[in-house]
Amino acid sequence: MKFKQAFTKISLKLILTVGVVTIAIISVYSFLSIQAQRNELLSQAEVYANKLSETIRNSTHLSMLENRSDQTHNIINTISQEPGLQEIRIFNKEGRIMFSSQKEFIGEMVDQNAEACYGCHTANKPLERLPMEDRMRIYDSPQDSSRILGIINPIYNEQSCWEADCHFHPSEQKVLGVLDVKLSLNELDAQIASSEFRSIVFAVIAIALLSLIIGIFVRKWVEKPVNELVNATEQVGTGNLNYLIKDLGSDELGLLAKSFNNMTQKLAEARLQLFQSDKMASMGRLAAGVAHEINNPLTAVLTYSSFLLKRANNPELQEDLKVIVRETKRSREIVKSLLDFARQSVPKKSNANINEIISNAVAVVDNQFSIKHIKLEKNLEENIPLFKIDSNQMQQVFINLLVNASDAVQEKDGKISVSTKLISLSPYGTLQIKNAVCSKRHSLMDDEVKIDGKPSVKLKIVQNGKEGFANLDPIYGKNRDKYGLEIKPLEQIQISCPKCNISVIDKETNCPKCKGTVYSFEVPPRGIFEGCINPHCDWQRWLYVDEAGVRDYIEIKISDNGSGISKEDLPRIFEPFYSTKGQKGTGLGLAVIWGIVDNHDGTINVESQLGKGTTFSILLPISQHA
Amino acid sequence: MMKDERILVVDDEQVILDAISRIASAEGLNVDSENSATSALKKLSQKEYSLILCDIMMPQMDGFTFLDEMQKRKIPTPVIMITGYSTVENAVKSLYKGAIDFVPKPFTFEELNSSINRGIKFYRIQKGIEDAKSRNDKTSILYVPGPPKYKRLGNLSWMNLESEGIAVIGATDLFLETIEKLISIELMEVDEEIIQGDSCANLVTEDELAHRLLSPVSGRIIERNERILEDINLLEKDPYFEGWIYKVIPSNIEYDLKYLVPFASDRM
Numbered sequence: 064m065k066f067k068q069a070f071t072k073i074s075l076k077l078i079l080t081v082g083v084v085t086i087a088i089i090s091v092y093s094f095l096s097i098q099a100q101r102n103e104l105l106s107q108a109e110v111y112a113n114k115l116s117e118t119i120r121n122s123t124h125l126s127m128l129e130n131r132s133d134q135t136h137n138i139i140n141t142i143s144q145e146p147g148l149q150e151i152r153i154f155n156k157e158g159r160i161m162f163s164s165q166k167e168f169i170g171e172m173v174d175q176n177a178e179a180c181y182g183c184h185t186a187n188k189p190l191e192r193l194p195m196e197d198r199m200r201i202y203d204s205p206q207d208s209s210r211i212l213g214i215i216n217p218i219y220n221e222q223s224c225w226e227a228d229c230h231f232h233p234s235e236q237k238v239l240g241v242l243d244v245k246l247s248l249n250e251l252d253a254q255i256a257s258s259e260f261r262s263i264v265f266a267v268i269a270i271a272l273l274s275l276i277i278g279i280f281v282r283k284w285v286e287k288p289v290n291e292l293v294n295a296t297e298q299v300g301t302g303n304l305n306y307l308i309k310d311l312g313s314d315e316l317g318l319l320a321k322s323f324n325n326m327t328q329k330l331a332e333a334r335l336q337l338f339q340s341d342k343m344a345s346m347g348r349l350a351a352g353v354a355h356e357i358n359n360p361l362t363a364v365l366t367y368s369s370f371l372l373k374r375a376n377n378p379e380l381q382e383d384l385k386v387i388v389r390e391t392k393r394s395r396e397i398v399k400s401l402l403d404f405a406r407q408s409v410p411k412k413s414n415a416n417i418n419e420i421i422s423n424a425v426a427v428v429d430n431q432f433s434i435k436h437i438k439l440e441k442n443l444e445e446n447i448p449l450f451k452i453d454s455n456q457m458q459q460v461f462i463n464l465l466v467n468a469s470d471a472v473q474e475k476d477g478k479i480s481v482s483t484k485l486i487s488l489s490p491y492g493t494l495q496i497k498n499a500v501c502s503k504r505h506s507l508m509d510d511e512v513k514i515d516g517k518p519s520v521k522l523k524i525v526q527n528g529k530e531g532f533a534n535l536d537p538i539y540g541k542n543r544d545k546y547g548l549e550i551k552p553l554e555q556i557q558i559s560c561p562k563c564n565i566s567v568i569d570k571e572t573n574c575p576k577c578k579g580t581v582y583s584f585e586v587p588p589r590g591i592f593e594g595c596i597n598p599h600c601d602w603q604r605w606l607y608v609d610e611a612g613v614r615d616y617i618e619i620k621i622s623d624n625g626s627g628i629s630k631e632d633l634p635r636i637f638e639p640f641y642s643t644k645g646q647k648g649t650g651l652g653l654a655v656i657w658g659i660v661d662n663h664d665g666t667i668n669v670e671s672q673l674g675k676g677t678t679f680s681i682l683l684p685i686s687q688h689a
Numbered sequence: 690m691m692k693d694e695r696i697l698v699v700d701d702e703q704v705i706l707d708a709i710s711r712i713a714s715a716e717g718l719n720v721d722s723e724n725s726a727t728s729a730l731k732k733l734s735q736k737e738y739s740l741i742l743c744d745i746m747m748p749q750m751d752g753f754t755f756l757d758e759m760q761k762r763k764i765p766t767p768v769i770m771i772t773g774y775s776t777v778e779n780a781v782k783s784l785y786k787g788a789i790d791f792v793p794k795p796f797t798f799e800e801l802n803s804s805i806n807r808g809i810k811f812y813r814i815q816k817g818i819e820d821a822k823s824r825n826d827k828t829s830i831l832y833v834p835g836p837p838k839y840k841r842l843g844n845l846s847w848m849n850l851e852s853e854g855i856a857v858i859g860a861t862d863l864f865l866e867t868i869e870k871l872i873s874i875e876l877m878e879v880d881e882e883i884i885q886g887d888s889c890a891n892l893v894t895e896d897e898l899a900h901r902l903l904s905p906v907s908g909r910i911i912e913r914n915e916r917i918l919e920d921i922n923l924l925e926k927d928p929y930f931e932g933w934i935y936k937v938i939p940s941n942i943e944y945d946l947k948y949l950v951p952f953a954s955d956r957m
Contacts, residue, residue, distance in 0.1 A: 355746055358773030359702045361795035366708040369798035370715070388797065395795050402776065412881065451878075498909070504854045504938060587911075587938070588880055 074278070074286040082274045089269055093262040101255050108212055108251050109199055116216040116244045118142070119151060123162075123242075127218075130229045132162070139164050149204075149211060149245040153218070156238060201248065210248040215241050288316040295323060304331035350401045357398055365391045396455040400655065412451040412663075417617055417683075418443045420454050421481060424461035428469065432479070437469055440480035447485055447617060450685035456659040463652045464621045464679050471625025471677060482620045487613035488682075491540040494608055495664065496520060496592065499584050501560035501567055507584055509534060514543050522567060522582060524548060524596070525557040532561065535594065539608065542601045552579035552597030569593060576602040615685050622678040628671040636669065694809055695719040695736070699729040699755070700744040700771070705794075709742060712798055713805060726750035730758055738766050740808040743788075745772035745779055756786040767811045769804055771796070777886035780903060784843030784886070785948045791886070791903065803898035807867040811844070814866060833862040835929050837953035840946070842885070842905035847929065848949060856906050856942070859933045860892070864902070865925050870895035873921060876913050876934070883910060883937065885945045890934060906945045908937035 119142055126134035139151045143164035152163035158173040200213045218239045225234035232239055288311045298306035304327050311317040368391060372384040421443065432439055461481075468479045499507040499520045509521035512534040519534035524547075531548030550556070558580065559566050569583040574595035583593040590607030608614075628636060637657040660667045664684050671677040696718050698709045706722040713720045721736070723729040726743070727750055733741075745752035752770055759768065770783040775793030783791045789811050792804050814831050821827075841847045844863045848856050865871070875891040883889040889904035913935050917924050924932040939945060 354775070355773040358775070358794040359705060362773070363704040363708045363795075365795040365797050366712055366801065370712055373798055391795065392797070399775070413878075500938075506940070587909075 072286070073289060074281045077281050077285070078274055078278050081277050082270060085270050085273050086266075089266040093266050097255070097259050097262055100258050104251050104254060105201075105212075108246065108248065109214075112199070112212055112214045112244060112246050115142075115145075115148070115246070116214050116242060119244060120216050120218060120242050123153070128223055128227050130227070130231070135162050147247050147250055149247045151242070151244050153240055153242050155240040156236070161240065204247075210252060212246045212248050213243060214246070215243050217241050284314070285316070288312075288320065292316070292320060292323065295320075295327075299327055299330070304334060354398050354402050358395075361391060361394055361398070365395070393455065393458075397459060400456055400459060400659070412453050414449040415452050415454045415457075416449055417447055417452070417457070417483060417619070418445075420452075420457050421461055421483065421619070424458050424465060425481065427458075427462050428465045431466070431469055435469060435472070435474050435477060437472060437477035437479055440478065442480065442482035444483050444485055447483060448685060450617070450683075452663055452683065453659070457663075460656045460659050460681070461619075461621070463656055467652065468621060468623035468625060468677070471627070472623050473625070477624065479621070479623045484618045484620075485685075486616050486618050486682075488616055489613050494539045494605075494614070496537040496539065496586050499586050499592065501563065501565050501584060503560065503563050503565050505560050505562040507560065512545060514538075514545065519545070520584070521561050522584075523557075523559045523561040523564070524550065525559075526550060526554065533558075533596070539592075539605055540601075540603060542603070544598065546598050550596060550598055552577060552595070552600065556580050556596065558582045558596060574600055574602050576600050616682045617685050619681045619683070620678055622676060624676040627673040627675055627677055628669070629673055633669065633671060637667075693717075693719070694739040694812070695721065696740040696742065696805070696808075697729060697732060697738045697766075698722045698742045699724075699726060699747075699752075700742075701725065701747045702744075705744070705771075709801065712801055716802065716805070718805070726752070726755040726758075729755065730762075733759075733762075733764055733766070739812040740805065741766050741768045742771055742805070742808075743768055745770055745783070746774055753782065753786055756783070756788060760787060765815060767808050767815065769808050777884050780886035781842065781948045784845065784903070785950070789844055799898060803894075803900050806869075806896075806898060807864075807900065810867040810869070811863070814863070832866045833928070835861060835952040837951065839929065839952050840905070840949035841952060842903060842949055845903050846889075846905045847952070848905040848945075850939075850942070851936075854938065854942075855911070856908065856937050856939050857933050858889070858905055858935050858937060859928055860890075860902050860924065862928045865928055868892060868894055868900050871921055871925065874917060874924065874934075876918065877910060879910050879913060881910050882940075883908060883935070885948070902934075905949060906937060906939045907941055908939040910935050910937050912936040 119139070122138050122142075123135050126132075126138060135153075139153075139162050142148065143151050148164075150164050152160050152165075152168065154160045154173055160168050160171050160173060163169050198215050198217075202211055202213065203209070204211045218241065220232055220234070220236050220239050224232050224239060225236075291308055291311065295306055295308045306327065307324050308320040311320040365388065368384055368387040372381060372388055375381050375384055421441075425439065425441070429439075465479065465481075469477070472479065495517060497508075497518075501507060507520050507522065508518045510518045512519050512521065514534065514536045517537045519537055522533045522535065524531050524533050526548070529548050531546070533547065533550075534545040536543040552574075556568075557566065558568050567582045567584050569581045572581045572583075572593070573579065574581055574597065577595060577597050577600040579595045579597035579600055581593055582596055583591050586592045586605070586607075590605070593604040595602040637653050657667060660681055660683070666682045668680045668682075669677065670680075696713060698706055698713070698720060699722070700706050700709075701724050703724065706724065710720040710722055721732065721738075723732055726747055729741070729743070743752050743755055750758075752772070756768060756770075759766070767789045768787070769790040769792060770779075770788045771792045771794060772779055773794040780791040780793070789808060790804050792801060796804075817831050821831075835841060835847050836849075839847045839849045841861055844861055846858060846864070847861050848858045850856050871892055872895055873893045875893070877883065877889060883904040883906075885905060885907045886903055888901040890902040892900040892902060894900065914933050917932060917934065924934075926932065
């Protein structure tokens with residue numbers, strides 16, 4: 064199995080393929096080079112043999128002419144001393160050996176079928192003239208395995224021969240005999256063999272080296288990144304979407320890793336959103352269940368205590384009962400707010416003093432603070448005007464934040480501070496259009512198309528016979544509008560209410576920035592909102608708000624010097640069911656707080672440093688434009 | 690004044706039955722209790738009651754089915770719905786299905802008491818009409834129904850759509866008749882949002898009971914009738930015209946209308 068696994072590895076496959084191709088190329092190359100070398104050496108040997116044979120013939124010519132056979136013998140014998148020369152012999156036309164370097168063969172007849180003769184006497188035809196290559200033959204020695212290069216050199220009849228004194232040869236005879244020289248190819252073969260060996264060794268080393276180098280680089284460039292990718296895929300497969308592949312360079316695999324990281328990040332975000340909406344849904348179910356279950360025991364407490372309060376005559380008892388009734392009513396509101404949060408309900412706002420609400424909240428947690436010896440600092444700005452908030456919900460916000468803070472601080476050295484401050488901020492870029500109507504009082508708000516999570520303002524647009532909708536950013540000054548069709552701002556255009564088609568164009572005004580068409584609608588009770596329809600122009604005017612200038616906010620800060628929140632936790636703390644308190648909390652507190660603050664048009668922000676403390680800042684608008 | 694009336698309480702939680710029995714008995718009522726809607730229906734076939742208090746979420750048969758069964762069996766006894774799952778949707782649905790009031794849990798002694806008081810009064814008005822019918826007396830008027838084009842939420846509040854998408858809302862005469870000696874009314878502010886089925890005004894009576902008026906529509910208040918704050922009697926004198934309470938811009942009138950009943954259907 065392991066072997067099979069190893070074999071299926073891409074790196075091994077690559078190495079094997081490259082190896083096989085290298086082997087094939089180097090083998091063919093070596094074969095051809097050996098072949099060429101062999102031929103070269105052989106042809107050198109042939110030239111040498113031919114020259115030798117010519118030398119013998121020429122040097123024996125005179126002695127033969129003079130018919131001095133002993134001299135011929137001597138010459139032959141002397142030459143045959145040359146190393147590598149195996150045999151020199153001369154035989155006559157009939158095949159009788161006349162001279163030989165090996166004396167025992169003299170006088171014997173040559174077998175025409177013997178290896179040495181076969182080359183010429185193929186068709187039992189006596190030889191006359193032969194080209195050089197046909198006079199050569201290479202054959203295995205009958206005695207040992209060595210090869211022999213034989214060359215025959217016919218001795219032709221010349222005028223000097225038939226005119227010689229001996230008159231042995233008639234003039235019509237063409238060939239007088241044959242000089243046969245046999246050269247041993249041992250040395251040459253050894254040379255070839257050693258060259259073959261060198262080539263093979265070179266090929267083997269080259270193949271091994273190539274495979275090694277390819278192996279190393281494949282490992283570096285392919286196997287490691289691929290392994291990393293496989294590992295990452297497995298991690299993602301098991302649900303770990305936070306796994307990031309470390310930088311793998313800028314090659315194709317590096318790019319793959321980058322887009323893989325991008326993909327997991329997108330997946331993680333999508334999963335988070337899915338998770339969140341899923342959590343919100345299950346929270347709704349949970350809230351419904353909790354409300355029903357808790358409301359029954361609360362009913363018993365509230366009815367009996369309020370009944371007792373009605374009947375009690377003892378003023379001291381009445382005071383205690385009042386506390387029970389009041390706190391049970393608060394529990395009722397908390398349970399209701401749980402439902403309200405799940406259902407995003409509207410808070411019950413009335414004019415209230417924020418400092419008083421904070422003081423009430425502090426009174427609730429005061430006991431807990433004194434047990435833990437927590438120092439509480441209050442810096443409440445006086446003269447904060449009354450403004451419309453749901454005091455019950457706000458008190459719940461502060462109690463929650465104070466309890467969180469007291470959980471975070473150390474005993475003894477714990478310090479918590481609460482402050483309120485009146486500040487002024489520009490409404491531009493912060494104020495949200497929550498209600499918009501046409502002149503026939505149809506709502507222009509579109510819950511289906513949301514911009515940054517908030518319902519947009521929908522207008523119908525007709526231009527050049529094309530019809531579409533524009534969804535305007537509800538945040539004043541942000542201009543993240545969505546257009547359902549292309550708009551030519553300076554051409555004839557109709558902008559109207561999607562419900563009743565009444566025009567919302569302000570005929571008297573043109574955009575002071577781009578001269579484009581201006582739409583206008585009422586934002587009850589905050590007057591008329593105007594804007595330019597040109598998607599590339601950001602002109603907007605909301606006189607009611609602009610005239611009021613900066614908007615007044617109350618900033619409430621609750622800080623502690625506790626353990627702080629880690630950077631990883633920080634972006635998630637307002638999610639429902641996200642708790643760092645383990646079994647101690649439900650993880651609903653901050654989610655509910657966020658919902659309440661949001662329902663008051665406010666914002667909540669958190670700053671925290673591990674080990675140093677946490678600060679929650681709440682901004683609530685207090686200017687009433689009604 | 691509530692003495693000798695007999696009421697039936699239906700809830701699957703014993704502690705609720707006990708608590709309500711305790712309060713109602715202290716007020717001099719005779720209380721029977723049942724822990725399921727099916728056994729309550731059985732009881733209803735045996736005895737006559739002036740008023741029924743019924744939970745919504747119960748195993749087997751829930752409060753809505755109970756209301757349907759009552760209508761099927763033509764039992765006229767007024768029903769007040771009580772629930773721990775106190776959403777406005779449940780309130781509106783209860784009133785649409787014929788309940789005369791909706792009390793969310795947990796409630797105080799006063800809240801329950803005021804609702805029971807109205808319930809008993811409602812029963813008596815109902816009885817009075819029946820008596821007049823049997824005597825063939827056509828002159829006695831116990832309460833005034835609203836104009837036919839007006840629409841009502843249960844028997845509590847009414848709504849009339851004016852031109853330009855503005856809705857006028859007020860309290861029905863029947864609701865005001867069930868309240869004794871009104872001394873003041875607490876209203877919400879202009880620009881506040883009201884929700885159908887949620888409290889939009891508080892009526893305080895001489896006996897110090899507070900009666901919540903549930904809004905017939907959801908929307909934003911654009912005007913309130915300051916005259917009724919000055920003269921509370923105007924409300925009782927002319928509940929459908931001069932005694933209007935709010936003018937609102939409805940936020941989702943199509944949805945709200947599904948749960949409203951036109952007064953015209955009462956005259957058939």
